[in-house]
Amino acid sequence: MSQPGIPASSGALSGLQAQNGAASASGSPFTNGPIQNELMSSQGYSSQLPGSYPHLIPAKTLNPVSVQSKYGGSQTVSPLSNYQGLQTLHRPPVASNAVTPSLHSGPVPRMPQHASQNPAATPVPSGSFHPGASVPPPLNWQYNYPPTGSRTNHGSPVSSGPALSGNTNLTTGHPYVSSGDPSLQNNFIKSGPAPPLVNSPLPATLQPGAPLGPPPTGGPPPVSAHAAQKASHRAVPQPSFNSAVNQEGITSSTNNGSMVVHNSYDEIEGGGFLATPQLTNKTTPVSRSVGYSYPSLPPGYQNTAPPSAAGMPPSSLSYLSGPQAFTQTPLGANHLTASMSGLSLHPEGLRVVNLLQERNMLPPTPLQPPAPNLHEDIQKLNCNPELFRCTLTSVPQTQALLNKAKLPLGLLLHPFKDLVLPVVTSSTIVRCRSCRTYINPFVSFLDQRRWKCNLCYQVNDVPEEFMYNPLTRVYGEPHKRPEVQNATIEFMAPSEYMLRPPQPPVYLFVFDVSHNAVETGYLNSVCQSLLDNLDLLPGNTRTKIGFITFDSTIHFYSLQEGLSQPQMLIVSDIEDVFIPMPENLLVNLNESKELVQDLLKTLPQMFTKTLETQSALGPALQAAFKLMSPTGGRMSVFQTQLPTLGVGALRPREEPNHRSSAKEIHLTPSTDFYKKLALDCSGQQVAVDLFLLSGQYSDLASLGCISRYSAGSVYYYPSYHHQHNPVQVQKLQKELQRYLTRKIGFEAVMRIRCTKGLSIHTFHGNFFVRSTDLLSLPNVNPDAGYAVQMSVEESLTDTQLVSFQSALLYTSSKGERRIRVHTLCLPVVSTLNEVFLGADVQAISGLLANMAVDRSVTASLSDARDALVNAVVDSLSAYRSSVLSNHQPGLMVPFSLRLFPLYVLALLKQKSFQTGTSARLDERSFAMCQVKNQPLVYLMLTTHPNLYRVDNLSDEGALNINDRTIPQPPILQLSVEKLSRDGAFLMDAGSVLILWVGKNCGQNFLSQVLGVQSYALIPHTMTDLPELDTPESARTIAFISWLREQRPFFPILYVIRDESPMKATFLQNMVEDRTESALSYYEFLLHIQQQVNK
């Protein structure tokens, strides 16, 4: 018998009815062989970028006269108190959103689908990528950079040049790249003529009216041996470990008009050979402006104070409490022999595991990232894996070896994570003069005067200033400088690193005030949060703030100092949006604080009687963009429905009955309006964060583009309602508190460099890829993660170590230009077994999830699911055929990959990729946004939650943090087998915590923790634990609080029993169990085994 929905050939399934895989492995072979072949040959990833994005035009400067003339015609100006009287109310109210709980009924389990059942990728609208037909089939799933030179930049590269074909396929004539030149993937492979336009003007980043100055000649000034005298170093001030010095001097001195205006960030950050000096002649004539003077900061080192946001504390990492003790001998290539001699792996790591026999491979404590197989002296200096990790901690020597392993090579980054780190203030930032790498712990000193770059092997001089170590106050110890002792470090950047004076912090809030929005009651929460946190917004005396509200019209608020109350300006012309009184709408927060507070107190009441149901989100965003264009900054948009008016209006696309279909769902944007506007925003250093509070379909797949390409974030509060959904209200408040007060970096760019021979080709995350590999991040926040894919372009046979370095250049909220640098060092290996031994299964799963999101959008969801399964099958097949000598029965995996099938199964059941009707389209789109934007640790928690038994918490093995005792119960497998009716179990799924209480749960837990006398008395909706004066209560609350504190978002707690609606979610997350639409873990293992042993 064959179940509906399963291809007839998959008859093996029929024998596997039992929930937890009690079936035997002897079923008929489950053949889906053709899938792999077809999948492979059909996914060439010769991507095209259909939409062309004519470059970013500076916003129209408003002519005051025309504003005036238009002003009278199309808008009404009135004091706030008159608002209701002026509003024309002629539309009927809509019904408030009914809250529809997700129903978890769905079709039968579905195995990876036959490729022929998804004959064609869904048509890809502009803004997406077409799988190329003419490209030779890659050997496997997009792990490798096809030698033909086609590339996928999912941030959709747009050059700084004026004419763009919007085609990323280099072989077909890239507009700004000499065709097919592989050096573009690598900054330092060739020093030949670089692409002409890389250094050409980026008009959008220029301040209108600012003089177009010369580009910098790139890099630190040449070091002249006689420039600095030894004596001068004795005058270097003693290093200070106080919190960051006040750098106001920098910013205040930059306000004169004369300054160096760089043509692009590419030059500033330094594109390696791409920015070689001769190229700068192609741009404006060089006449280095000198009027722009920054006080040169004395060398010194400060520790930044840890961010002290009220409310949710920053994540607890503080692994660097300042510059470390300098006891190590210098490391580098000249110490390789020593470095590599200490290799050792824990014997457990060398084990081969038969997953069909060893059913429980899940460790009881959180899985730690594997330590690279490096000498301890190097490893001690290495970057913390929470910030920077690689899918393969042993990097294959050649692409052929990587191809053989069938595992993806890539990096996962959390570059701006909250942490305490050493900050270097020095007039000379030492970088490789060839590839622009920052000096780091893994360079080698040939002697006291020369260092060799660990990325391109260029030999560089040690600048005179660098000879002095201000920490030890010793001269002649360049290898003991903090830059060479810390893999994570931050520099105060001198003026060469600025395109313009550092921008002030600018915060613009855009509020939906339609009838639907008012119904949710969200304005109260948001305005109150803002009032509470107004003084905690990161910034300084230059901080600016502004507000826009909109329904069918757009409302501005003049907050000019001196007004007795905020003045509202209504613009009803949404076809051609203009800004009335642009100078009074974004105001200095300090100077206009009372008016701002006034407005925040009034706003929630102003629209309570509105009957306006339309939403002109697009025009409101255009207006907000115009308002922010001159400065850049952060735009926070609150939207509660599908936009219906003006540009960017959307139509409902969700068909509930088709939710289960994996191929006909709308994951691609229905318009490129939001993406285009996001790119405009990016060009003007504006990032857009979208808060969607809606119970109805709002087409997040389209709306989300506004954040994705502008380096913003998406927040989603489905079914938000101030009365009906109090936990969402609590969640919004907590998350706003974090959002408003967390660290923020403005006008940022990030570049990732790697050792010569390696090449980065695909980027994942929210940003925009500018000039081939420079990520443009108008804002960077401490909660965002990124991923990149890499290939081995040239054999690494001549080196035993490779390094990766990310450099994030940003403007702090205090107006300092800073560079945060992380450097990761890994060994190179030459055998397949070593590659497998060093595999980082979480990083691999995280990267695959990112790739699968792209695949879902460019091809189809079922393609993405197939590819995930094939990733496991292919790599384990490779392991079996190339590493294992005797082919034992069973499913043999290297110890490092023992959780790989489990994690991939968990991904298939994750909201992003699951099948079945339970996933609503916006929820799926949001889950995909999260995959792309979250740091790995949260992605893994969302994918494979942690399950704990909590009715018997004890202090045994508990953590002790600040006099608090935090119990550490063991992590259980995600299977109902692990539950028992006489217990209580907590599932931590990242953004949600579910505490399931068994029917026969002990009286002690009920009364001492839940505060109820019997199971039947547990309230139906219980989202909080009472604080009882019992040790049991204290332990449980301590544990839950501790889980919550460690993340930047607020997980809702649901206490549930068998009858609760959340029970379905709880069961859905039981990854190892069979569900209505997915296999059990054991069934999945059998399927993998059959594929592997073919």
Ligand SMILES: [Zn+2]
């Ligand atoms: Zn170099």
